[in-house]
Amino acid sequence: MGEKLLMKGNEVIAEAALRAGCRYYFGYPITPQTEIAHYMAKMMPKVNGTFIQAESEVAAINMVYGAASAGARVMTSSSSPGISLKQEGISYASCAELPAVIVNIVRCGPGLGGILPSQGDYFQAVKGGGHGDYKLVVLAPYSVQELYELTVEAFNIADRYRVLAMIMGDGTLGQMMEAVEFRDKEETPDFKKDWALTGTGMNREHNVVTSIYIKPEELEAHNIKLQKKYEQIALNETRVEVYNCDDADIIVAAYGSVARIVKNVIKMAQKEGIKVGLIRPITLWPFPSKAFEKYAQVPKAFLTVELSAGQMVEDVRLAVNGKNNVHFYGRMGGMLPTQKEILDRIKQILK
Amino acid sequence: MAVVFKRPHALKDVSLPYCPGCSHGIIHRLVAEVIDELGVEGEAIGVSSVGCTYNNYLFFNCDMAQAAHGRAPAVATGIKRVHPDHVVFTYQGDGDLAAIGTAEIVHAAARGEKITTIFVNNAIYGMTSGQMAPTTLLGQVTQTTPYGRKPELHGYPIKVCEMLSTLEGAAFVERVSVHDIKNIMNAKKAIKKAFQTQLDKKGFSIVEVLSTCPTNWGLEPVEAIQWLQENMLPAYPLGNFKDKDMEV
Numbered sequence: 001m002g003e004k005l006l007m008k009g010n011e012v013i014a015e016a017a018l019r020a021g022c023r024y025y026f027g028y029p030i031t032p033q034t035e036i037a038h039y040m041a042k043m044m045p046k047v048n049g050t051f052i053q054a055e056s057e058v059a060a061i062n063m064v065y066g067a068a069s070a071g072a073r074v075m076t077s078s079s080s081p082g083i084s085l086k087q088e089g090i091s092y093a094s095c096a097e098l099p100a101v102i103v104n105i106v107r108c109g110p111g112l113g114g115i116l117p118s119q120g121d122y123f124q125a126v127k128g129g130g131h132g133d134y135k136l137v138v139l140a141p142y143s144v145q146e147l148y149e150l151t152v153e154a155f156n157i158a159d160r161y162r163v164l165a166m167i168m169g170d171g172t173l174g175q176m177m178e179a180v181e182f183r184d185k186e187e188t189p190d191f192k193k194d195w196a197l198t199g200t201g202m203n204r205e206h207n208v209v210t211s212i213y214i215k216p217e218e219l220e221a222h223n224i225k226l227q228k229k230y231e232q233i234a235l236n237e238t239r240v241e242v243y244n245c246d247d248a249d250i251i252v253a254a255y256g257s258v259a260r261i262v263k264n265v266i267k268m269a270q271k272e273g274i275k276v277g278l279i280r281p282i283t284l285w286p287f288p289s290k291a292f293e294k295y296a297q298v299p300k301a302f303l304t305v306e307l308s309a310g311q312m313v314e315d316v317r318l319a320v321n322g323k324n325n326v327h328f329y330g331r332m333g334g335m336l337p338t339q340k341e342i343l344d345r346i347k348q349i350l351k
Numbered sequence: 352m353a354v355v356f357k358r359p360h361a362l363k364d365v366s367l368p369y370c371p372g373c374s375h376g377i378i379h380r381l382v383a384e385v386i387d388e389l390g391v392e393g394e395a396i397g398v399s400s401v402g403c404t405y406n407n408y409l410f411f412n413c414d415m416a417q418a419a420h421g422r423a424p425a426v427a428t429g430i431k432r433v434h435p436d437h438v439v440f441t442y443q444g445d446g447d448l449a450a451i452g453t454a455e456i457v458h459a460a461a462r463g464e465k466i467t468t469i470f471v472n473n474a475i476y477g478m479t480s481g482q483m484a485p486t487t488l489l490g491q492v493t494q495t496t497p498y499g500r501k502p503e504l505h506g507y508p509i510k511v512c513e514m515l516s517t518l519e520g521a522a523f524v525e526r527v528s529v530h531d532i533k534n535i536m537n538a539k540k541a542i543k544k545a546f547q548t549q550l551d552k553k554g555f556s557i558v559e560v561l562s563t564c565p566t567n568w569g570l571e572p573v574e575a576i577q578w579l580q581e582n583m584l585p586a587y588p589l590g591n592f593k594d595k596d597m598e599v
């Protein structure tokens with residue numbers, strides 16, 4: 001490892017993208033992720049890159065579509081209402097198999113909602129907010145260090161599989177100042193993009209980037225190809241942290257900033273002699289179902305804690321598959337669960 | 352009876368799927384001839400849009416992207432910023448450009464994005480079978496203006512060239528037509544000039560081409576050409592609206 005710096009989460013995302021070789025950023029301002037755009041606006045000219053403040057999130061994601069078609073590493077970032085607007089482009093780019101990174105620093109909804117932290121976009125991200133059968137690789141960092149590492153990883157996953165990768169965080173992470181240690185140099189495998197639009201140079205057949213297949217046989221074949229690719233991704237790219245689970249009485253499932261709170265709850269519980277484990281999905285899609293299957297027989301129960309009305313809990317229930325009780329505790333509207341609230345809920349379940 | 356031309360290299364040797372009497376085929380040919388004459392096929396990247404020409408990425412010999420409805424100028428922006436020395440063009444209809452894609456075209460022009468847009472104005476939505484377009488003329492009957500377009504109900508036609516020429520970033524703006532040989536020659540000149548504007552890095556360039564849609568106008572090809580001359584030419588005057596050197 002190299003340089004260690006104290007940095008704000010949102011800026012680390014931007015810095016990580018630059019270190020990963022991203023030279024194109026297109027975005028539209030929205031709280032609480034504007035620092036990403038500010039950082040890009042400042043840094044891109046220094047590295048001969050392009051920053052465009054687009055006229056809308058719709059335009060921004062389509063600029064991403066263009067730059068990715070042209071073979072570049074490209075990123076856009078936004079927050080929930082803006083991510084909703086990007087869904088059209090996300091569906092098209094997924095079908096056209098374009099690699100790119102999308103950052104969603106989630107805020108509360110529905111509607112214009114509020115600007116405080118939320119995890120209410122889980123369904124949109126992992127179940128497909130746009131039309132058709134496609135998947136995003138969704139990475140959910142829980143520290144500033146992970147914001148860096150997973151952002152770099154997102155670019156590599158995107159290029160390796162020709163998919164969109166999404167970094168999902170919230171305002172807590174985006175605004176958090178924390179130490180981050182950067183590697184001296186990023187190892188970027190050489191992804192040969194012979195499909196990209198670079199001009200034929202009159203010495204090859206023309207390349208086409210498209211998301212339309214009018215013939216049903218062709219569209220079905222293309223869908224099958226996409227699904228096979230998603231299976232490969234699920235096989236190779238599932239990431240999870242299993243913490244303190246081996247002799248736990250109860251296992252909490254939480255991701256992102258909420259998992260930080262849960263880790264403190266685990267310490268508090270220990271003092272009272274209560275054994276609590278944590279399964280923290282790092283990839284929300286592919287979902288780490290195996291980790292839940294493995295611990296499905298935990299003595300008492302599962303508790304999923306989210307900043308939502310209960311979204312990831314559905315995937316936890318699917319993974320546990322009726323072998324145990326899966327409880328839920330959530331806060332919404334930007335309200336955060338306190339450690340005490342979570343511990344009380346645990347005690348109530350264990351009673 | 353048909354005059355056999357030599358096919359421009361930039362156009363693939365396939366038969367185009369457009370209706371008899373439709374202008375799209377002529378316009379494709381003109382774009383391809385210009386690409387040939389400027390010798391830029393190897394550096395050209397086109398963006399197809401959504402409309403009757405949604406799959407014209409199959410017909411041009413250069414690299415091509417297909418964009419969502421109205422978004423071609425944003426897609427072209429992304430491509431051009433990655434390949435600033437390539438020639439990037441969009442091919443869009445009036446529904447695509449002047450309704451759902453209004454924001455994208457206005458801002459691509461405002462940014463002075465060094466791309467070229469071929470804007471095909473046939474005063475109707477062709478592909479979805481003849482609904483009102485932003486460019487539909489007052490009084491014109493379409494599937495969604497069955498009693499004619501009335502200003503108090505449907506507003507007024509959008510004059511895209513007049514509007515875009517007010518933007519500093521737009522360097523070349525011209526409206527042409529392809530209803531006869533003389534106008535076809537003029538159209539080709541304008542398209543060539545638009546591409547040259549891009550090559551000279553002067554800014555955004557657009558050529559609006561008045562076109563026929565006999566199928567959805569409910570006319571025979573020859574009648575359609577007459578209808579265009581009698582109705583579209585007065586509403587959409589031909590000519591150059593902007594030809595400026597940005598480097599002042």
Ligand SMILES: Cc1ncc(C[n+]2csc(CCOP(=O)(O)OP(=O)(O)O)c2C)c(N)n1
Nearest residue numbers: 401402403420444445446447475476477478
């Ligand atoms: C988001 C979205 N909305 C609607 C459509 C349906 N649609 C396809 S083509 C078209 C109109 C195209 O008209 P125009 O741009 O005038 O092109 P033309 O077919 O006349 O060449 C519409 C509305 C679509 N494909 N995508």
Ligand code: SF4
Nearest residue numbers: 369370373403477564
């Ligand atoms: S429907 Fe109209 S625009 Fe479309 S191909 Fe036929 S004539 Fe041309």
